[in-house]
Amino acid sequence: MRMTGNGAAGLIRRDRGGSALLAVLGLMVVLAPILNLVVPESSALHLSGYTVTLLGKYMCYAILAIAVDLVWGYCGILSLGHAAFFTLGGYAIGMYLMREIGTRGVYGDPVLPDFMVFLNWKELPWFWHGFNHFGYALLMMLVAPGVLALVFGWLAFRSRVTGVYLSIITQALTYALLLAFFRNDMGFGGNNGFTDFKDVLGFDLDAASTRMVLFVLTALVLGGSYLLCRFIVTSRAGRVVAAVRDAENRARFIGYKVENYKLWIFVFSAMLAGLAGALYVPQVGIINPSEFQPANSIEVVIWVAIGGRGTLYGAVIGALLVNYAKTYFTGALPSAWLYALGALFVLVTLFLPRGIVGLVNQVRHRAAA
Amino acid sequence: MSLRSCWLAIGTAMLLSLVMATSASAAATAPPPESGQAPQGLDALLRQLADTDDYSVKQDLIRGIATANSAQDRVVLQALLEGRLYKRDSDGTVLVADVADAPFAMASAVSGAALGRSDGDGVTLIGVNNQLRRQLRALLAQFDLASGDSAVRLAAVNEMLRAPDAASTAALRAQLAKEKDAAVRASIQSGLAVAALDSDDAAQRLAAVRELKGSLNTEVYNRLTSLLDSETDLGVKKAAIDALRGIDRWRTFYSGIQTLMFGLSLGSVLVLAAIGLAITFGVMGVINMAHGELMMLGAYATYVVQLLMPNHIGASILVAIPVAFLVSGLMGVLIERGIVRFLYGRPLETLLATFGVSLILQQAVRDIFTANNRPVETPDWLAGSLQINDVLSITYNRLYIVLFTLAVFALLLMVLKRTRLGLEVRAVSQNRAMAKAMGIRTEWVDAMTFGLGSGIAGVAGVALSQLTNVGPNLGQSYIVDSFMVVVFGGVGNLWGTQLGGTALGVINKVLEPFAGAVLAKILVLVFLILFIQRRPRGLFPQKGRAAEG
Numbered sequence: 059m060r061m062t063g064n065g066a067a068g069l070i071r072r073d074r075g076g077s078a079l080l081a082v083l084g085l086m087v088v089l090a091p092i093l094n095l096v097v098p099e100s101s102a103l104h105l106s107g108y109t110v111t112l113l114g115k116y117m118c119y120a121i122l123a124i125a126v127d128l129v130w131g132y133c134g135i136l137s138l139g140h141a142a143f144f145t146l147g148g149y150a151i152g153m154y155l156m157r158e159i160g161t162r163g164v165y166g167d168p169v170l171p172d173f174m175v176f177l178n179w180k181e182l183p184w185f186w187h188g189f190n191h192f193g194y195a196l197l198m199m200l201v202a203p204g205v206l207a208l209v210f211g212w213l214a215f216r217s218r219v220t221g222v223y224l225s226i227i228t229q230a231l232t233y234a235l236l237l238a239f240f241r242n243d244m245g246f247g248g249n250n251g252f253t254d255f256k257d258v259l260g261f262d263l264d265a266a267s268t269r270m271v272l273f274v275l276t277a278l279v280l281g282g283s284y285l286l287c288r289f290i291v292t293s294r295a296g297r298v299v300a301a302v303r304d305a306e307n308r309a310r311f312i313g314y315k316v317e318n319y320k321l322w323i324f325v326f327s328a329m330l331a332g333l334a335g336a337l338y339v340p341q342v343g344i345i346n347p348s349e350f351q352p353a354n355s356i357e358v359v360i361w362v363a364i365g366g367r368g369t370l371y372g373a374v375i376g377a378l379l380v381n382y383a384k385t386y387f388t389g390a391l392p393s394a395w396l397y398a399l400g401a402l403f404v405l406v407t408l409f410l411p412r413g414i415v416g417l418v419n420q421v422r423h424r425a426a427a
Numbered sequence: 428m429s430l431r432s433c434w435l436a437i438g439t440a441m442l443l444s445l446v447m448a449t450s451a452s453a454a455a456t457a458p459p460p461e462s463g464q465a466p467q468g469l470d471a472l473l474r475q476l477a478d479t480d481d482y483s484v485k486q487d488l489i490r491g492i493a494t495a496n497s498a499q500d501r502v503v504l505q506a507l508l509e510g511r512l513y514k515r516d517s518d519g520t521v522l523v524a525d526v527a528d529a530p531f532a533m534a535s536a537v538s539g540a541a542l543g544r545s546d547g548d549g550v551t552l553i554g555v556n557n558q559l560r561r562q563l564r565a566l567l568a569q570f571d572l573a574s575g576d577s578a579v580r581l582a583a584v585n586e587m588l589r590a591p592d593a594a595s596t597a598a599l600r601a602q603l604a605k606e607k608d609a610a611v612r613a614s615i616q617s618g619l620a621v622a623a624l625d626s627d628d629a630a631q632r633l634a635a636v637r638e639l640k641g642s643l644n645t646e647v648y649n650r651l652t653s654l655l656d657s658e659t660d661l662g663v664k665k666a667a668i669d670a671l672r673g674i675d676r677w678r679t680f681y682s683g684i685q686t687l688m689f690g691l692s693l694g695s696v697l698v699l700a701a702i703g704l705a706i707t708f709g710v711m712g713v714i715n716m717a718h719g720e721l722m723m724l725g726a727y728a729t730y731v732v733q734l735l736m737p738n739h740i741g742a743s744i745l746v747a748i749p750v751a752f753l754v755s756g757l758m759g760v761l762i763e764r765g766i767v768r769f770l771y772g773r774p775l776e777t778l779l780a781t782f783g784v785s786l787i788l789q790q791a792v793r794d795i796f797t798a799n800n801r802p803v804e805t806p807d808w809l810a811g812s813l814q815i816n817d818v819l820s821i822t823y824n825r826l827y828i829v830l831f832t833l834a835v836f837a838l839l840l841m842v843l844k845r846t847r848l849g850l851e852v853r854a855v856s857q858n859r860a861m862a863k864a865m866g867i868r869t870e871w872v873d874a875m876t877f878g879l880g881s882g883i884a885g886v887a888g889v890a891l892s893q894l895t896n897v898g899p900n901l902g903q904s905y906i907v908d909s910f911m912v913v914v915f916g917g918v919g920n921l922w923g924t925q926l927g928g929t930a931l932g933v934i935n936k937v938l939e940p941f942a943g944a945v946l947a948k949i950l951v952l953v954f955l956i957l958f959i960q961r962r963p964r965g966l967f968p969q970k971g972r973a974a975e976g
Contacts, residue, residue, distance in 0.1 A: 136775045210956075217960040222714050222774045226910045227956050233907045234952040237945050352907060356716075356782050363779060396790035403783020407776045408769055 069288050075371040075415065076288060083281045086113075090277075091270050107266055114273040114341045116381050117280045121334035123361045123373035124280075125327040128287050130359065131368030132296065133323050134303035136221075139228035140331050141355040142235050143203035147332025148339040148349065149239075150202050152252040153186060154195030155263075155340065159256050172254075173247045183245045192259055199336040200329045207328030208321070215317040215324075220306065229352045236350035251346025258340055269341070276337045280374070283330055287370050290326070299323055360399070364406050366415030375414055469497040470537045473521040477514035477553055485559060493566045501570045503536050508563040512536065513550040522550065564589075569598050577608040584611060588618035588646065596622045617642045621650050629660040636666040640673055643681070643817040648674055681819040686936050692825035694932020695832035696894065698925055699887040700905045701912035702836060705924040706880030707759075708913055710856045711873065713767055714778040717785040718909065719902025720792075721881045724758060725751035725888020726897045727792060730801045741806040744889065751885035758788075759881020763874050771873075785902065793899045800898040809893060824893055831890055836925050839883065843921070852876045856919070911955050917965030927966055931955075 070076040090113075093105035122144050129135040156171040165175040169182055188194040210231060214224055242248040261268040290296050301309045302316050310316045339345045357380075365376025380402070387395035410417055472495060476488045489507070492500060506512040506523040513522045513533070521536040522545075530546040555563070564586055571583030580602075587595040596619060603615045616638065623635035636654075639647050651671050658664045700722060707715045715721075729747040736743050762784055770777045805824070812822040843849035851872045854862040863869050891901065916927030931951060938947035962968070 136778075213957070213960045217963050219959055219963045222778065223914060223959065223963060225714075225775065225778065226914055227959055229907055230911055230952050230956055234949045234956075237949050237952075241945055353903070356779070360779060360783075393790060393794055396786045396793075400783040400786035400790070403786065404766055404780045407780040407783075408766065411776070 069285055069292065073288065073371075075369060076284060079284060079371045079374055080281055083277050087274050087277050090273060094270055095266060107269060110266075110269055110273050111341055112385065114269070114276050115338065116378050117273075117276045118334045118338035118341070119358075119361070119381055120374040120377040121276075121280050121283050121337070122331050122358055123365070123377035124283050124287055124370055125330040125334065126358050127362045127365075127367060127370055127373035128290070128330070129324055129327045130362060131370075131373070132291050132303060133299045133320060134306075135320065135324060136225045136359065137228045137324075137327075138225045138352060138355045138359065139232035140327070140358055142232035142350055143207060143328040143331035144335035144338070145235075145345065145347075145349040146203045146206065147199040147335030148345040149246060149252070149335075150189075150195055150199035150332070151336040151339050152255075152345040153189040153198075154192060155255040155258060156252050157186075157190040158258065159254065162256055163254075171247070171252075173242075173250065174245070177242060186245065196336075199332050203328040203332035203335075204325050207325045211321045211324040215320045229355070232350050232355055233352050236347055236352075239347035239350060247346070249347060251344065252339075253344040253346075255340065255343055263340060263343065272337070272341050276341070279333065279337060283333075284370060284374070287330075290323070291370070295319065357399075360403050360406070362413075364402060364410070364413055366413030369413075369415045372413050372415035379414075469495045469499060469503070473503065473536050474519055477519060477521050477551075480554075482556055482559060485555075486562060489559065489562060489566065493569075497537075499537060499539055501567065502539065504563055504567055504570070506536070507553060507555060508560060508567065510552060510555070512553045513545075514553060516549050516551060521553070524550075565592070565595055569595070572598060572602050577611055580606075580608065580611050581614055584614045584618060588614075588621060617644060617647055621647055624650055624654055629663055632658075632660070632663045633666055636663060636670050640670045641677070643674065643677060645817060648678075678818055681816070685819055685821075686940070687933065688821050688825060689939075690933030690936035691929065692828050692932070693936055694929035695829045696891070697908055697912050697932050698928030699828070699832045699835065699890055700884075701909035701916075701924050701928055702832075702839060702921065703880040703883035703887060704909050705913050705916070705918075705921055706839075706883065707877055708910075709919040709921070709924070710852060711876055711880075712774060712856075712918075713771075713877070714774050714781065715762070715767075715877075715880070716778055716782040716906065717762060717788060717902075718881075718884055719904075719906035720785045720788040721755040721758060721884035721902070722888040722891060722905060723792060723897075723899070723902040724755045724788065725885030726803070726892040726901055727796060727801065727888075728754045728885065729889045729892040730796075730803050730897055733804055740804050741808060743804075744806055744809070744893070747889050747892075748886055751889045752882040753885075755885025755888065756878040756882030759884075760874050760878040762881070763877035767877065768870070768873060789899045789902070796899075798899060800896040803892040803897050805893055828890055828894070835883065835886060836921070839879075840921060842879070848872070848875055848879075852879075911952070914959060914965055915955055917967035920965070920967045923965055923967035 070080065090105060090110060093103055094107065094110050097104045099106075122140065125143075126137065126140050129137055129140075159171065161168050163172040163175075165172050167175050170179060174182070189198070210228075214227065219227065238244055239246050239251075240249050246252075255263050257263050258268070261271070263269075291299070298309065298314050299319050301314070302319055306316055335345075335349075358377075361376040361380050362373045363376070364380060365374065366372025380399075383398065384395060387398055406413065412419075469492065472488055472491045476485060476492070479485060479488070489504065492503060502523060503512065503521075511524045511526055513524055514520070515522055520542075522533045522542060523536050523539075524531040524533055524545070530544040533542045533545050533550075534540060535542055568583040568586040571579050572587075574580055574583070584599065584602075587599060599615050599619055599622075603612065603619070606612050606615060620635040620638035623631050623638075626632055626635070632654075636651070639651060642648075648671070651667050651674070654667050655664065655671075658667060700719075703721070704715065704718050707713050707718065728751040729744065732747040732750055733740060733743045736746065762781065766780050766784065767777055770780060809824050809827060812820045813826065814820045841849075843852060851862070851867050852875075854865070854867055855869050855872045855876075859869055862872075888901075891897075891905075895901065895904075912928040912931060913924055915931060916923030916925070934954070935947050935951050938950055941947075942950060959965075
């Protein structure tokens with residue numbers, strides 16, 4: 059591989075967008091704890107706990123967007139079900155957090171979460187065992203989405219389901235999961251999902267310091283994911299993946315096992331999405347089946363499209379911008395938000411096929427010419 | 428209430444009860460009317476009824492009234508049963524009240540002549556107990572048995588069969604001799620057989636069980652089941668088990684038909700939702716994520732049409748069909764001209780852009796009609812159900828949706844196969860460049876095809892307005908389903924969509940009794956995902972070069 063020996067520095071040597079992204083993330087990791095915890099609240103420079111959580115949430119979305127960009131931008135798989143992997147990761151960590159509540163729940167049952175006591179269940183379902191260990195939950199939040207993606211992808215890619223057909227069945231997948239998780243019998247809290255978490259590894263989730271740790275962790279994971287994905291797409295395998303995107307049959311006839319490349323990139327992307335979900339849940343404090351809604355997955359795709367598909371850092375920009383706009387609009391002009399989002403979908407696909415990154419590059423080229 | 432007035436009230440109540448007790452004992456000592464006595468006048472019977480508190484006396488008096496041969500008999504008994512028979516305290520006249528709105532309109536019980544209105548002062552209700560109510564119901568049923576309307580007779584027979592006694596069986600047997608209507612006859616026969624189940628004679632019970640063998644009546648089923656517990660005669664018991672088994676078989680058969688009917692109607696809804704998509708997606712290859720919202724527009728068009736013609740709800744649905752077609756169709760043409768035409772050959776981008784359109788349409792509807800569901804009325808001719816027998820009934824809206832879907836399908840097929848537009852649509856979908864070379868205005872054909880598919884979505888919306896809530900989220904709940912139907916049936920194949928949708932509906936409803944509604948739906952989705960792996964191009968794939976896409 060070309061990049062060996064140079065490490066992270068080599069990965070982003072010619073990648074100005076990526077360098078900028080990592081620099082900003084590094085700055086945030088250093089500044090945010092100081093501004094939030096050290097600078098007094100009266101100061102204008104103080105970063106409120108609300109903002110920290112909000113930024114943490116955006117960064118989780120950004121990780122999800124990177125995962126989608128990896129499969130869509132580099133492999134041409136338009137997944138309309140990536141929010142499903144995200145939500146599964148969230149549920150995995152949610153199960154751990156539910157077990158952590160212990161006797162502090164409304165019913166005070168040491169083993170069973172409140173909703174199970176409420177449903178009159180006598181013992182823990184088998185798939186809940188082990189979630190009292192943090193390490194196991196950590197493993198499951200990667201394994202659960204990974205295995206789902208593996209089975210689904212193996213079936214789909216092997217039978218050469220491609221293009222819009224694949225998009226439609228990924229949508230059906232997340233829709234089926236939505237319906238399934240709404241059922242009380244599934245053992246995941248029905249339509250209420252999980253909430254009222256108390257602490258993680260013994261640290262109070264409401265404490266400013268815990269929130270800051272989660273924030274820093276999310277920023278580090280975002281940076282790490284970026285580097286890892288960058289490593290993948292610049293590697294030899296990454297080039298084959300791009301070839302599959304551009305001419306699947308040609309890549310196949312040259313002799314590459316197209317299905318395998320697609321499958322592994324899909325599974326990796328799903329695990330990344332699961333990780334994003336797992337970071338998301340402790341910060342927002344709730345997970346429920348509505349996260350599975352097909353519309354959510356489609357929204358992720360538009361983040362990537364707006365930022366600039368096939369650039370990775372464009373996905374991050376798109377996720378941050380759209381979500382910031384969402385927060386702003388739903389606060390200031392609630393009814394205008396859907397118009398704005400809808401218009402974004404239409405205008406970006408019509409006029410900005412390469413997203414913001416593409417627009418910036420175009421302007422720069424024109425200036426240079 | 429002050430303490431003093433409270434005492435006063437208690438005192439009055441005690442005094443009243445004393446008076447009533449004496450009058451009751453006076454009535455009890457009076458000789459009860461004997462049976463066989465010449466029928467007394469209705470007036471005299473009613474006055475006695477109003478004065479007595481002894482329920483056994485009342486029972487005899489009621490029997491007397493039933494045989495008094497007056498035009499008012501039935502009215503009086505009905506009023507008594509429903510607690511609308513009053514005594515005027517001043518002169519003891521018995522009155523029938525019309526309690527539809529207060530103050531009640533009073534009429535003489537004897538003559539039926541109107542006697543003004545009363546708000547309940549100066550009149551006393553003539554009370555009945557449960558035993559009397561039962562007697563009254565049976566008597567009323569006997570009255571109705573003589574009715575000229577076969578439906579009334581049937582209802583009367585069923586009422587009498589709820590608690591058959593010697594009198595009612597005799598009446599039924601007499602009726603059977605002169606009854607002409609087949610349904611009423613069958614009902615009486617099975618009723619008499621049910622009554623005979625209580626007979627002391629084992630042979631009679633056996634005959635009754637045999638008679639009841641083919642009946643699907645729930646009452647009969649329950650009686651036969653309870654007979655199993657009490658029966659001592661082995662032969663009768665065996666016959667009863669046989670009969671029950673036979674009945675069970677028929678019930679299973681009919682419930683199977685019912686499930687099939689549910690499945691067909693659900694399938695028709697799916698087909699209706701998907702068939703417009705089969706045109707835009709199947710024929711043109713355009714993923715229109717706003718398809719659900721075009722259906723929603725059709726449903727709201729129905730609502731608006733109803734607002735405009737509130738006095739003709741029955742006709743409003745028929746008017747709404749073309750209106751919805753035009754509204755959604757025009758919106759479709761707009762989407763095609765404004766967005767989709769710039770994105771041909773880029774299906775994934777089309778998907779995203781039209782999803783944006785769907786968000787805008789949803790929010791627009793939310794702003795115009797609010798986020799709440801809008802009430803769309805169901806016309807009378809769509810309400811109600813077709814009762815085929817005791818266990819099988821089909822609601823009219825299910826029946827109509829199946830027929831409606833077939834009609835839409837046939838019409839669409841005609842347009843595609845028999846009109847110039849259809850010819851051009853097929854030509855463009857098969858080979859755009861060649862079609863263009865032959866002088867077909869492909870741009871115009873594109874717009875018309877998209878408009879046609881969208882218009883059909885609007886028509887589907889009219890049907891959906893009768894089945895589900897009309898709200899901004901109506902479209903979203905159908906979009907995944909309708910895409911699955913099109914993909915399942917095979918893209919570009921209307922017959923595939925029709926067959927695929929129907930099959931999915933039936934599969935869903937067949938699974939429902941075992942798995943529950945939600946799990947059935949999940950199973951169908953999983954089945955579809957797996958099916959697409961086996962046959963990525965659906966049930967009826969397009970043949971030829973078009974398959975490479």
